[in-house]
Amino acid sequence: MAVGIVGYGAYLPRLRITKKEYQQAWGNCAAGIKEKTVMDFDEDALTMGVEAAKEALKCGINPEEIEILCWASTNPPYQEKMVSGAAAVMLGLREDVIATEHGQSIRAGSEALLTAWAFLSAGSGRNALVIAADAPRACPRESIEHGLGAGGVAYILGTENLIAEIDGFNSFVNEMLGERFRPAGDNNLRDIGVRAFTFASYNQLVTRALQSLMEKLGRKPSDYNYLVIQEIDGRSAKSVAKKLGFDEEQLAPGLLYEQTGDTGASSALLSLAAVLDQSKPGEKILLAAYGSGAGSMAVSLTVTGAPLKEGRNTVKKQLDENITYLGYAQYLQVKRYI
Amino acid sequence: MRRVAIVGAGQTPYGEFPTLGVKELFAWAFKDMLHSVDKGIDPREIQLAYIGSLSAGSGFQLGQLAALLMGHVGLPHVPAIRVENACASGGFALYSAICAVASGKCDIALAGGIEKMRDVSSTKTKYWLGISGDTEFERLAGLTFAGIYALVASRYMHEFGLTREQLAKVAVKNHRHGAMNPKAQFRREITLEMAVAGAPVAYPLNIWDCCPTTDGAAVVLLCSEERAREFTDHPVYIIGYGAGTDYLAVQDRDCITSFKAARMAAQEAYKQAGVKPEDIDFAEVHDCFTIAEVVAYYDLGFCEKGEAGRLLDEEATSLGGRIPVNVSGGLKSKGHPIGATGCGQAYEVFNQLRGQAKNPERQIKNAEIGLSHNVGGSGGTATVFIYRREG
Amino acid sequence: MGAHISIPMYQRAVKQRYRLVGLKCLKCGKINFPPKAGCKYCGNFDQFEEAQLSGKGKVYSYTIIAGAGAPPEFSEEAAYRRFYPVVLVELDEGPRIVAQLVDVEKDQVEIGMPVELVIRRIYTEEDVIRYGYKFRPKKD
Ligand SMILES: [Zn+2]
Numbered sequence: 054m055a056v057g058i059v060g061y062g063a064y065l066p067r068l069r070i071t072k073k074e075y076q077q078a079w080g081n082c083a084a085g086i087k088e089k090t091v092m093d094f095d096e097d098a099l100t101m102g103v104e105a106a107k108e109a110l111k112c113g114i115n116p117e118e119i120e121i122l123c124w125a126s127t128n129p130p131y132q133e134k135m136v137s138g139a140a141a142v143m144l145g146l147r148e149d150v151i152a153t154e155h156g157q158s159i160r161a162g163s164e165a166l167l168t169a170w171a172f173l174s175a176g177s178g179r180n181a182l183v184i185a186a187d188a189p190r191a192c193p194r195e196s197i198e199h200g201l202g203a204g205g206v207a208y209i210l211g212t213e214n215l216i217a218e219i220d221g222f223n224s225f226v227n228e229m230l231g232e233r234f235r236p237a238g239d240n241n242l243r244d245i246g247v248r249a250f251t252f253a254s255y256n257q258l259v260t261r262a263l264q265s266l267m268e269k270l271g272r273k274p275s276d277y278n279y280l281v282i283q284e285i286d287g288r289s290a291k292s293v294a295k296k297l298g299f300d301e302e303q304l305a306p307g308l309l310y311e312q313t314g315d316t317g318a319s320s321a322l323l324s325l326a327a328v329l330d331q332s333k334p335g336e337k338i339l340l341a342a343y344g345s346g347a348g349s350m351a352v353s354l355t356v357t358g359a360p361l362k363e364g365r366n367t368v369k370k371q372l373d374e375n376i377t378y379l380g381y382a383q384y385l386q387v388k389r390y391i
Numbered sequence: 392m393r394r395v396a397i398v399g400a401g402q403t404p405y406g407e408f409p410t411l412g413v414k415e416l417f418a419w420a421f422k423d424m425l426h427s428v429d430k431g432i433d434p435r436e437i438q439l440a441y442i443g444s445l446s447a448g449s450g451f452q453l454g455q456l457a458a459l460l461m462g463h464v465g466l467p468h469v470p471a472i473r474v475e476n477a478c479a480s481g482g483f484a485l486y487s488a489i490c491a492v493a494s495g496k497c498d499i500a501l502a503g504g505i506e507k508m509r510d511v512s513s514t515k516t517k518y519w520l521g522i523s524g525d526t527e528f529e530r531l532a533g534l535t536f537a538g539i540y541a542l543v544a545s546r547y548m549h550e551f552g553l554t555r556e557q558l559a560k561v562a563v564k565n566h567r568h569g570a571m572n573p574k575a576q577f578r579r580e581i582t583l584e585m586a587v588a589g590a591p592v593a594y595p596l597n598i599w600d601c602c603p604t605t606d607g608a609a610v611v612l613l614c615s616e617e618r619a620r621e622f623t624d625h626p627v628y629i630i631g632y633g634a635g636t637d638y639l640a641v642q643d644r645d646c647i648t649s650f651k652a653a654r655m656a657a658q659e660a661y662k663q664a665g666v667k668p669e670d671i672d673f674a675e676v677h678d679c680f681t682i683a684e685v686v687a688y689y690d691l692g693f694c695e696k697g698e699a700g701r702l703l704d705e706e707a708t709s710l711g712g713r714i715p716v717n718v719s720g721g722l723k724s725k726g727h728p729i730g731a732t733g734c735g736q737a738y739e740v741f742n743q744l745r746g747q748a749k750n751p752e753r754q755i756k757n758a759e760i761g762l763s764h765n766v767g768g769s770g771g772t773a774t775v776f777i778y779r780r781e782g
Numbered sequence: 783m784g785a786h787i788s789i790p791m792y793q794r795a796v797k798q799r800y801r802l803v804g805l806k807c808l809k810c811g812k813i814n815f816p817p818k819a820g821c822k823y824c825g826n827f828d829q830f831e832e833a834q835l836s837g838k839g840k841v842y843s844y845t846i847i848a849g850a851g852a853p854p855e856f857s858e859e860a861a862y863r864r865f866y867p868v869v870l871v872e873l874d875e876g877p878r879i880v881a882q883l884v885d886v887e888k889d890q891v892e893i894g895m896p897v898e899l900v901i902r903r904i905y906t907e908e909d910v911i912r913y914g915y916k917f918r919p920k921k922d
Contacts, residue, residue, distance in 0.1 A: 104901075386862040643878075
């Protein structure tokens, strides 16, 4: 039984802050962004995730038909309290939906996707809703903060009328110290600020996942039309792709960082949505998610041909239209940093 | 039902009294009332008291306020009832007291009202002042009272072409009247330019469209017709009194440019009094916001629906006009000590009809029939009274 | 300190606030929102069923709340926004409801504009986030 994507939706908040604002405020911008997405004052991971889920449900699946809900965020509204309940009431899902929540790293979105896949493959339900939404935070004085964006994305997985089939995946974990982390009880992200060390960790884990999945499936880079690598900055994904022998055309459709910044747990799946927006039947997509210094995953997909809904709110549309730019002082207010 | 007369009325000046609490303010108004009774009265003759207050003591509820206040003026054993219907608390205290006398339950009753609003910061004031709508669904939409009236104003402007200037004319007029009233909180005139350009509060309303928060108290002494002449040769009869209620939330009402509660109250009062809107010589109208007075013109039958702007352009409701409205300054300039307002309006009408307006400059000549109109919140409740001088 | 809407009181309206569930009167067929014990349209007291509203409607009236005039629960948000619009929306199914309008510039708001529901944070009290419906200009 093939399990795959039957619907998806992205949500990018309309607020943006540009690199220039950082340069004016701090003298430089430490992130390789042109601009990045910012949640409004009354938004959080839950509201963004619900927006994305509503867009995904436009594929025609009735909320009542969702039997599995897998949620992912590294910044849920509460440190402890399930988000699924609120999301289910907001979306009109059944009370007996099988719910799981993921959030120990920015790999969480991809974990949620594979968890949903596993439930469906085991016959535990016919349709699953995966929601990943995030807006990471850090102390505004730290350079890690400069690149943090916001966004949400949702997928509906099922077994019929597939847009894309998931044809393989894997997962790796390792212990890499000092990478992106938050100490217990702290809202602010940290890292040790050594870029080469960060890249070494990223390179090792992401490469491992991608190479081993291609080996397992007997494929090589040229068998794929698209490569999605979770972006943690403006260049590491490009660098890994190049080393593995992928070219820029394969990578470009999934590159969002320059316009959104780091969207945390929703990042890789948002890039996947951008790729799906322009994909054609028969095309293959390889995706790698990164779990900040502790893990990675790879997922392989084949676009199967169910038509995409006309007039859908594509990632591109949301990147380019109906945008409002903030000044840095407003940014500090809306992020509740001051 | 028996006819009911007002034989005395008292009011504190409206304003800010940092050294006076609810008890002192009430005693002040009560004493003012006793002095107004032409032939004098022993306060122990009072048989029943209704006292209106939204949130006695600066937004911190004092239960059984009526007992506290009556005890303070030496009448601890007069059955006393606190009435709360938001900004119409005073009107409903008066309505209840009238009904008690009219029914024969008692001969002499006191209606009063009080609010002490200036003891706390504006932030704290907003906490409790915004509770008189449908808190669950209106306030939690981020609406203040000004916001709710602003929804009414926007719709009124949309439906009837009311202009920003016409709204401002209400404020300019009432400030002009209030400037002549020694008991008014704001005794200064404002220009149309100022009133149009005030700091925004809730578009289309600005700061000049809004009444202030006020300390003050007012009391009215009611008496059955049979005994009225014991106290005065110039009683003022309440010849019609009506009350109305509507859905508390504006979102539940079919029409928001007219308050059905006020229309009901007015119809009942006119019918009982046997008079028509054109018989009214002057009116004290609930202008918590300028748009409220605009809405009231139609609700009280002073104009056709949507014609209020024209009334203002013609200055028909100014002192000297066809139907002067709020010659006291209204809530806008005289002030709005919430629970007191309904009784303060009766105080003004009582004095005007007896030719005793404080400051003769604003005395309406030969007025015979007056009206007062008191609205709770954004039209959830309302009372209308029609008064006639006899003798 | 806030408007003293207790958490249990908020809880009782969660279905209305999160998803706009109204009550359909089985006698006259009209939808009451928020739900009422007695039908607003015909007075029926007994026969109702839950009805999901579409969340689509048109602005019936509006105001722009100035920051300083916001209720205290909204003062932090108002300080950031300076102004925020509140609209009375006439829903496609009939009922009118008041709510904030988001994702809009204040000079774009007008009577008659089509809007759609969006779930946002309303305010936070006792560290409990109060989510609920707002509206935004309808996307095509
Ligand atoms: Zn009905």
